[in-house]
Each structure stands twice: as structure tokens, then as C-alpha cells.
Amino acid sequence: MLQSFYKLQQVVKMGEIWSFVEVGPEGIEAVSLEIIGKAAELGDQSNMRTAAVLTGWGMEKIVKEVSRYPVDRVYYVEHGELAFYDPAKHANALHQLVEKEKPEIVLFGATYNGVDIAARLAIRAEAGLIAHVTYLGIDPSDGRLVGHVPGFGGGIVAVCKCRPGVLQIATVRPGVFERPIPTGHEAEIHRFSPKLHPTNGWRIVERRVAKVVDITRAEKVVVAGMGTGGELSLAKTLAQKLGAQLAVTRPLADLGLAPRDVQVGSTGVSLRSNIALILGVSGASHFVSGIRDVKTVISINIDRNAPIFQFSDYCVEADLFKLVPKIIEEFEKEGA
Numbered sequence: 506m507l508q509s510f511y512k513l514q515q516v517v518k519m520g521e522i523w524s525f526v527e528v529g530p531e532g533i534e535a536v537s538l539e540i541i542g543k544a545a546e547l548g549d550q551s552n553m554r555t556a557a558v559l560t561g562w563g564m565e566k567i568v569k570e571v572s573r574y575p576v577d578r579v580y581y582v583e584h585g586e587l588a589f590y591d592p593a594k595h596a597n598a599l600h601q602l603v604e605k606e607k608p609e610i611v612l613f614g615a616t617y618n619g620v621d622i623a624a625r626l627a628i629r630a631e632a633g634l635i636a637h638v639t640y641l642g643i644d645p646s647d648g649r650l651v652g653h654v655p656g657f658g659g660g661i662v663a664v665c666k667c668r669p670g671v672l673q674i675a676t677v678r679p680g681v682f683e684r685p686i687p688t689g690h691e692a693e694i695h696r697f698s699p700k701l702h703p704t705n706g707w708r709i710v711e712r713r714v715a716k717v718v719d720i721t722r723a724e725k726v727v728v729a730g731m732g733t734g735g736e737l738s739l740a741k742t743l744a745q746k747l748g749a750q751l752a753v754t755r756p757l758a759d760l761g762l763a764p765r766d767v768q769v770g771s772t773g774v775s776l777r778s779n780i781a782l783i784l785g786v787s788g789a790s791h792f793v794s795g796i797r798d799v800k801t802v803i804s805i806n807i808d809r810n811a812p813i814f815q816f817s818d819y820c821v822e823a824d825l826f827k828l829v830p831k832i833i834e835e836f837e838k839e840g841a
């Protein structure tokens with residue numbers, strides 16, 4: 506029944522593309538704006554309406570702010586039970602709105618919460634889900650969503666579509682699409698009150714908000730790899746002198762020496778910086794997929810055959826423990 510409705514909708518082209526908007530301690534999450542921008546582009550191409558969707562409580566100011574971005578409408582799913590993050594409740598509430606409005610496509614940022622809610626919604630709605638895409642388009646031959654998902658560190662790209670006749674969901678990697686600018690207009694806001702019950706089998710004992718560092722839009726980044734031996738003080742000092750953000754390769758994040766938010770690569774984040782200064786990184790394919798959009802890559806490696814040099818604009822064959830202190834010294838001489 507649900508499937509035939511979606512088939513009918515595709516024929517008459519009355520569908521909507523939704524962007525699920527997440528709000529963090531500093532306001533609208535960057536990736537939520539990125540998917541709004543992409544949805545606007547897809548909506549233009551395919552003649553579909555676009556909408557931003559928020560689930561929560563007491564979010565009037567943010568909802569208004571979202572309405573100024575390029576969307577045709579904003580759905581605000583509000584309920585006191587959504588004041589705190591409980592993925593089951595947020596997915597349930599969102600599913601009720603999906604049942605009512607029948608969108609064709611729902612996009613999520615591939616954040617911790619985004620993938621959590623997207624997967625739950627996909628199960629509830631018997632939808633198709635394309636996870637962690639780095640490209641989105643509409644196939645003109647059938648109007649279906651196409652998502653590219655890199656595998657093996659970007660060595661292959663899987664071109665994915667959902668099966669016909671179902672709701673299409675995609676989670677989008679942060680930092681891949683451009684953020685749109687506000688339009689100067691305000692989109693219409695639709696409020697929706699889901700039916701939710703307070704029971705969920707557990708209760709919140711304590712709430713802590715972890716500080717998340719977003720390096721995807723940093724202009725300058727210093728990336729430390731295992732060549733640092735896990736000693737990050739040199740890389741940190743250099744980053745500070747350069748006014749850059751510090752990032753790491755996965756082994757350093759695995760060792761707990763840096764938070765996962767600053768891990769670059771296929772299972773981390775993608776950089777779009779002007780400059781990345783890369784210290785003691787071998788250049789494994791899983792890593793280099795995260796530096797493809799960097800304008801200028803400068804690498805320091807002791808091994809002249811290190812693969813990272815194939816992906817670098819400037820290659821410096823040197824021992825970082827000898828070279829980096831000299832660079833820092835030069836900055837200090839100049840009073841930086």
C-alpha cells in the first residue's frame with residue numbers, strides 16, 4: 506500500500522525533498538545547512554518542493570532561522586517528550602510526519618544523531634537508505650535519488666539507488682556540499698504535534714554536552730600521523746603558530762590521543778581547507794580520501810617513497826622532529 510502510494514507520487518511529481526535539521530550547542534549544525542543547499546539544487550532539477558524538518562521542543566527561534574534558508578517550507582515537529590535526545594522518540598515523531606506528508610526523499614547529515622535517527626526511520630517506514638554519501642543527484646530517467654558512496658578509502662565508488670516505490674533516505678558526509686546563504690525570505694512554517702508517550706524503559710540520570718570540534722571548514726589544518734610517535738605537542742604548537750586546527754590520522758584517534766571529530770579520512774571527516782600541513786602520515790587510501798578537497802597539501806615525511814607524496818603539492822623529505830622545531834623557531838623569531 507505504502508509502496509504504491511510512492512509510485513503514484515512519482516508519476517504525478519508532487520513529492521518533497523526533506524532535510525533533517527540538527528541543532529547543537531552552537532546552533533544549526535553545519536551539515537544540516539549543507540544538505541539544505543543540496544536539496545534546493547535537487548529540487549530545482551527535479552521540480553520537487555523542498556522542506557527542512559526539525560524535531561524538538563521550544564525551538565521557535567531556530568525554526569525561524571531555518572525558514573530563511575532556501576526551503577519551500579519548514580516542518581516543526583514539537584512535543585515536550587522531544588526536549589532531550591532520545592533517538593527512538595525523535596524517529597517515531599518524524600515517522601508520524603512522514604506518514605502524513607509522504608515525502609519522496611529525506612536527507613540527514615551523517616552525524617552520530619543523524620545516522621541514528623535515519624536508520625530507525627528507514628526501518629519504521631520500510632524505506633531505502635543510502636549511507637554516508639559524498640554525491641547526490643537525481644536520475645533523469647526515473648526521477649530516483651542517486652548517491653555515491655566511496656569504499657576502500659575512495660578506491661572504489663558505489664553508485665546507489667533505493668528500490669523503486671519506497672521512501673528514499675540518504676545520510677550525507679559532513680563537509681561535502683556547500684552551505685547556502687539565507688534567501689532573505691521566510692518559508693512557511695508547519696507545526697506538527699506527534700503522539701508520544703513518556704515510557705521508554707530508561708530515564709536520564711545526568712546530561713553532559715561534549716564539545717565537538719568542526720575542522721571540516723577550517724582554512725588551515727595541521728594533520729599529525731603516527732610518524733609523530735603519538736607525541737602531539739610539536740604538531741599542536743605548530744598549529745597554534747599557524748593559526749590552524751589540529752587533525753590526526755585514525756591510529757592516533759584509536760589510541761585516544763585526539764577526539765574522533767578531528768580524525769581525517771574515510772571513517773572520519775573530509776577537509777576543504779586552503780592548506781593542510783601533514784606530518785608523519787603514510788598516505789593510506791583511507792586517509793587520502795579525506796584530503797581530496799584541500800587546495801594545497803604540504804607533507805613532511807622521512808621516507809621519500811611514502812605514498813602521501815603522490816597526493817601532495819609540496820613534498821618535504823625530512824625528520825619532522827628536526828624540521829618542525831626549526832619552523833616553530835622561525836615563527837617565534839618573527840614574534841608569532
Ligand SMILES: Cc1cc2nc3c(=O)[nH]c(=O)nc-3n(C[C@H](O)[C@H](O)[C@H](O)COP(=O)(O)OP(=O)(O)OC[C@H]3O[C@@H](n4cnc5c(N)ncnc54)[C@H](O)[C@@H]3O)c2cc1C
Nearest residue numbers: 730731732754755770771772773785786787789791807825
Ligand atoms: C575500514 C578502515 C577505515 C579506515 N579509516 C581511516 C580514516 O578515516 N583515517 C585514517 O587516517 N586511517 C584510516 N584507516 C587506517 C589506514 O588504513 C592507515 O592505517 C592509517 O591512515 C595510517 O596512519 P598513519 O599514516 O598515521 O600511520 P603510518 O601508516 O604508520 O605512517 C606513519 C608515517 O610516518 C612517517 N614517519 C615516521 N617517522 C617519521 C619522522 N620522524 N618524520 C617524518 N615522518 C616520519 C613514516 O615514514 C610513515 O609514512 C582505516 C582503515 C580501515 C581498515
